Amino acid sequence: MYQLNKVDKKFPGVHALKAVDFKIGRGEIVGLVGENGAGKSTLMKVIYGAYQPDSGTVTIDGKAVRFQNPRQAMDHGIGMVFQEQSLITNLTVMENIFLGFEQQFVRFGVINWTAMAKAARHQLRKVKLDIDPSTVTSKLSFAQRQLVELAKVLTLEERIDGDLVILLDEPTSVLAKEEVELLFSLVRELTSRASFIFVSHRMDEVLELSDRIYVMKDGEVVDVVEHGQANIDAIQHKMVGREVDKQYYREQKQHPYDSGKTLVRFDRVSVAGKYRDVSFDLHPGEVLCLVGTEGSGREAVLRTIFGLERPSTGAVAIKGNPFHRATAQEAVARGVGYVPRERKVEGIVNGMNVYENMTLSQMGKYASHGVLRIREEKALAENWIKRLSIKTPDVYKDCGGLSGGNQQKVVLAKWRSGGSDIFLLDHPTRGLDIGAKEDVYDMIREMCDDGAGIVLVADTLEEAIGLSHTILVLKDGEIQKRFDGSPGGKPSPFDLVHHMI
Amino acid sequence: MSIENLKPYFPWITLAVLVLLVGALNPSFLNPASLVQLVADIVPLFIMALGMTFAIYIGGIDLSMQQVANLVTVVATVYLVQYGIFVAFLCIGAGFVIGAASGWITTRQFVPSFVATLAMGFIALSGARFLSGERALSMNADARDASFGWMFGNTVGIPHELVIAGLLLALAWFLQSRTTFGRALKAVGSGELAAVASGLKVDQIKILAFALSGTFAAIAGLMFSVKLSGGDANLANGFLILAIVAVLVGGTPLTGGVGGVINTLVGTLIVVVIRSAMVYLEVDATMQQMIFGVILIVAIAMTIDRSKMRIVK
Amino acid sequence: MATIQTADKAGTWVGIGRETLVKWAPLLVLIVLCGFFAAIEPRFLSTRNFARILIAASPALMVATGVTFVIIMGSIDLSMEGTVSVCAVSFAFCFLWLGGTLASWAWLALPFAMLVGAALGFVNGLIHVKLKIPSFMASLAMGFVGTGLAMVMTGGDRIRIEDELFRSLLTERVLGFPLMVYVAGVFLLIAWFIQTRTTLGRNFYAVGGGEDLAIASGLNVSRVRVLGYTVAGVFFAVGALLAVGRIGIAETATGNDFMFLSVTAVVVGGTALWGGIGGVWNTLVGVLIVFVIGNGMVVIGLPGYVQDGVLGILVILAVILSTDRKSISFVK
C-alpha cells in the first residue's frame, strides 16, 4: 500500500538515507529500529512530509506522491505521533486535537465550541480516554497526553477516505508499564483502520508489537525481520554491527561498596508536596536506584541532593557535613554532579563548544582571579574526548551538534573531570542507542570503582535492577521497600512493580 | 559551504560595503581625519551599546540605560566641584546600583527585563529631575578642565576619547571571552537551565550583567556630561534606541548567547555610517527617518546569523 | 475566555487556589490602586473622573489590544508609533479630501485608515517572517519607516479635523461617557471575539504555546504570524482614529509614546512576553492600571518629578503581584 523505492537523502556532509526500500501493507504494524544516527528519524521525516527525498519515489497504492510539507502528507492519510510531548500545553484538549483543522467547526468565521467538543469526545473515545475535552492540556498526566496525541492523529480517520499510516515515534518512553499495555492493545485494535510504523529503543516492545521489523544502520536498511523470526540478539547485532555484550548491564563489574563511609545521608527528609520521611545512606562505590512512577518523588530526591529543593523537615548530610542552606553551587562545591534527564536543555549548553561545556561547572579550577586558562581547558577536553572516545571533530564543536550519546559523555566528563564523587543520574540513557548505553553502563562501573557514589533514576526497571547495589521503591512520595541488588541476588521487575503501584 | 564560513563576517562586510558606497557617492566621506573624528564622536553611544550588549547577551534587555545616563550627567555636574575627579566613582557607583537593582527585580522577582528596566529608568529619571531642580545645569569650567580635561585631548592625532573607548572595548572583550564571568554569561544566554544544573550562580551572574550595563551607561553618561560640560534630566535622550539598534545590527540577537562586544563595535559603526551618510548624501530632511528604517531592515537582514535560531520570534 | 471559566469553577471565595489568585491579581491591583487614590482624594472616585481616565485610555487600549495578539504569539510588535501616525495622517487626508464631514462620503476615510493599518501590519509581518528577522528588530525598524512616512506625507504639518460629527466621539456623552469609550468597548469585544471564537485567535495561542509543535500539526505558522501582525495593524489604526477623535489633530507625533506604554500595559495586565498566556481582558486591566496611576498621581497632587519614579515602582509591583512565580523557572 505505502511504499518507498530507493529513496535517497543527502545533507551537507552526511548521506542520511541510502537507497532505502520500505513498504507497509494495510493493517500492518511495522517496527523500525536502529542506533541513533542510523537514519530512522530522517526516514520518518521523509514519510510524513517534513523532508523531501533527493531521489527515489514514494507511492501510495502504486501512485507516486510527493509531499511538500506535513500538511500534504496528512491529506494523504499519513500522521505522526511525536516522540517528545507535542501537545501545546496552553490550549485545551480539543483545540490540540483539531489544531490546524478547525475549519470544519467554523460557521461564518465563528468557532462552534460545542460541536468541536462533541467531535473531540468522539476521538477520545477511540483511545478510551474519558476526560473533558475543554480541559487545558497542561493539567493532564504524561500518559493522558500521549493518548490525546494518538487521538489527534486518529482524526485522520474521519478526514481521509483512504488508508491511514500512523507513525509512532518512541510513544512509550514516558509511559508506565500498564500504560504501555493499554497503548499496545489500542494500536492492535486500530489496525482494522490504520497501519502503524512503530519506532522504539525498547527492543522487547518492538518485538512484541510488530508484524515486521526494519533494521537500519548508517542510512541503510540492513535487515527486514518477520515477527516470528525476530530475535533480540540478532537484531542488536545487525544494528550495532558487532556482538552485543551478553553482560549488558556489566554485572560482572559490579563490586561491593564501602559501607564504612557515607557520602550522602538522608534522615527522615521531607519536601512539602513532593515526598515524606525519606531516609537512606549512599556509600562510596554504591549505585543506589530510586524506582517509582512519574510523580513518585524520585526526581525530587535528586533535586534535593543537588540543592534545587530545600527540605521542609529532616536533615541532609553530605560527607558528614549538614547541608543546610542548600544551593546548587554548594552541592557542586561538595562534589555532587547532576546528569539531568533533559540533556539538551539542562545537560549541555547548546551553543557552547566541547571544552566550554566540560569546564562549566568547575571554571574556578581553570582560572586565576577570574581569568580563564583556556589552553588548560582544551587540554582537559582533549584528554576526556580520548578517554571516553567522544565522537567530535575537535574541541571547538558546538555541543548542540553532537549526537545524544556524545552529549551525555560530555556531561559525564564535565562532572568526572571536576572530581565529583556523588553522581545524580536522571535517566542517563534516555534516548541513547545500544552502543551509547553500554558506554554509559561501563562508565558507571568505572566511577564506582573510583569510589564514587551514584544515585540513579533509570530508564527502565531492567536497567535499574541490572545496575544497582540498592533499590529504593517510592510510591506517592514515600519509600515502600528497599531491595538489595548484589549480583546473584537481584530482585525481578515484578517484585518492584508490586510495590510501585 | 563558503557562504557558511563567511557568516560571522557578514556584519563586517555590510560595514565595508556601506562605507565604500557612501565614499563612492561622496569621496570626501573617506577623508581619514574626518573618519577618525566621526568615530571619536560616537564614543558615548558606543560605550552605551557595549553595556547593552551584556544585557542582550544573556537574553534580556536594558531600557534604563538612557535614564541612568541622564541621572549621571546631573550627578556629575552637581558634585564635580565637591569631589573633583572622584565624582566618577559616584557616577559609576550609581549606575552599578541601578543596574543591579534592575537585575534583582528581573531575576528574583520574575519581572521581564523589558518592563523592569523601563520602570527602573523612570525611577532614575525622577532622581535626575529632583537632583537637577528641573534645570539644565552647566559644569564649573575650571573643575571640569582640572578633572576631566584630559578626556578630550589628542595624542599623535588620536583623540583620547577613542583611546578610552578602545580600553573599554578591550576590557569588555576580555570579560566576555577570557573570564569565568564571561563564560558564565554565555552559558546563561544560550542555556540558562543547563547553567543552573551545572551549579553556576545564575542569579548573581544575571544581576551582575545588568549591573555592568548600568555601569557602562554611567560611564557613557559621564563622558557625555563632561563633553557637553553640563547635565540635565533629558541630556542623554536619543541614546537608547540607537544603542539597541547598534547591538542588534552587529549580530547579537535578542535571544542571547550569540554575538558579543566585537559585534557591537561593528554594529555601532554601521549605525553611525548610515546616520552620517544622511548628511553626506544630503538626504531630504523629511525622508531621513524613513530611509533610516529601510536601510536598517536591509542591514539587519544581512547581518544576522540565522543558523542558531531555531524559531524566529 | 479562560479567566471567567476558572472563576465560575472557583465559585465562592472559599478555597481559591493560588492559580486563581494569580489570574485575578491584575484586577485586584487595579481595585487596590483605585481605593488608594480615592482614600487620599475622594474626588478620584467619580463618574466624571472615570470618564476622563477612559478618554485618555481609549486610544492606548486599542493599540495595546493590537499588540496583545502579537505578544500572545510570543513575538513583539514595536511598530505601533509609526503605524498609528501613518493611519492618523492617512485618515485626515482622506477625510478632508472626501469632504471633511462624516455626513458625506468622507466616512469612507474610517475604513480606509483601517485598511492602511492592515497593510502596514501585513508588510511588517512579511518582513519578519519572510526575511526571518526577529520581530523586535523588524518591527522597530518598521516603526521608523512608519514615522518617517507620516513625516513625508505631512511635511511636518498638523492636520485639524473640525467635523462636529466626527468629534462627537469626544463631545457626545451617553450615561456620562463619551462615544469614543463605547467605540473602544465595541472593538474590545471584537478583539475578544477574535481571541475566543475564531480559528485565527486560537492559532495565536497555539503559536505562542509551542511554535514547532504547531508547525508539526500542520498549522501554517507563517500565515498566522503575518495575519497576527495585520490584525494588530487594524487595531493600531482604530487607536489612531480615537487619538485623532480625542484631540482633533492628526500629525506625525500622534503615535508618540505608544510603544513603551502599550507593551508595559500588556505586561502589567498579566500577558506573558514569552507568549501563550493572557488575552484582551488582561490588556484592558493593564491599560487601566497604567492610566489610573497616571491620573491618580496628578489628582492626589504628587510633584511632577516624583511621578515618573512612582509610576516605575507601581508598575514593578503590579507585575510582581500578577506573576505566577511557581510556574516559571526563569525570566529574561
Next chain:
Amino acid sequence: MSTFIKDFIEKEKISRRNFLFASACGLGSVAAIGALGPGMARAALTDPTIAWSYRNRTNPYWNEIVSGGEAFVQSLGMTKDALTHLINEGSSEKSLADVKAVLAKTGGNLALAIDTNDAPNARPVVEAVAAAGAYVSTLWNKTDDLHPWDFGDNYVSHMSWSDEGPAEQTARILLEAMGGKGGVVHLGGIASNNPAIERLNGLKNALKDYPDVELLAAEPADWDTQKANQVMSAFLTRYGDEITGVHCANDTIAYGVLEALRAEGIEDMPIVSYDGNPQAVQLVAERKILATVFTNPHWGGGITAALAYHAAIGSFKPSEEPNEHREFYGPTIMVRPDDALEFKASYLDSVPTYDWTDFWGPSNGPIVYK
C-alpha cells in the same frame, strides 16, 4: 489695528530704512577690510553651505523656523533645497554628531544656524564649529557662561526670547478675565527647559498683584498636546469648579487643554498660551484663547541663518559688533482677540518679505543674565 502691532510694523519699516543705509556701510567696510591684506581676509568664506539644525519636523514652531531659513536661502537666489537640514530628534548626541559630520563634509565651509536641543550641548557645538573655521549662530539654548565674543568671529550670535515679561502680560489678561479671583492652573513645558521656567515665572509675577487668585497647580506637559490633555483632565478631577483659568506654556499645550475642556462641555474657560502658531491665532480670533504671544519664528529662523551666513562671507565682522548685536532677544508680539485677524492677515496668511540683512532691527534688546 492694535497699537502694539502698529508699533511693531512701524518699527520694522524704520529699521528697514535704516538698514539700507547700514548695509551700504557694511559692504563698504568689507571692501575696506579686503584692502587691508590677505591675513584679515581669511575670515571670509566663499559660497558656504548653509545649514539649520533643529529638533524635529513634527512641531509647527520648528516648521516656522525652517520656513524662515528657507526664505532666507531663497532670498540669496538659491532654491529651498540649498538649505541643509540637520534634525536631532530631541537627541543632543545626534545634534552634535550631525554638526561634526557636516563640518567634516564641508571642510568647515559652513554657515550654521542651530538650536542645540539642550543648553549644555551648545558649548561643544560652538567649539567644534570654531575649530573648523566655520560660522555658527545659535537660537534658544546655550548655557549662561557661553558667549559669542569669547570665540572671535566664528560664534556669530545667540538669539533667545525673554519669556518672563510677555508671559506675565498674558497672565494679567487671564487674571483680569477671571475677575481677579478664583483658581488658576499652569501647564508647563519640559520642566528643565528655560522657556518653560520663564513662562511659569511670568505667571507667578503677575499673581503677586492678584491676591485673590490661587495658583492651584503647575505641572509639566512637555510641550505635548496629548500629555496636556491628560494632565488637564486630572486637574479637572482634582480641582473641579475651583479652576477658573488656565495658563499654558505654549499653543500645543493649549490645544490639549481645550479638547479636555471640550470633552467636559466647558466652553468658556479663560485660557492664555504662547508662541502664536496660526491655529492658535485663529483660536484667539474665535475667543477660545484670550491671548498668545507671537515670537515670529519665521523671522527668527531666517535671521539666525542670515547672521551666520553674512558673517561667513564677510558681510560684517562679528567681533567688531557690540555685545548687544551678538546676544539679543527676539521680538514678541501679543496677539489678542481684537487684533488677531488683522495680525493673522499680515503675518501668517501672507508671510511678510523680510529683509534678511536687517539683523537687529526687530530684536528686543540685549540678553540679561540674572
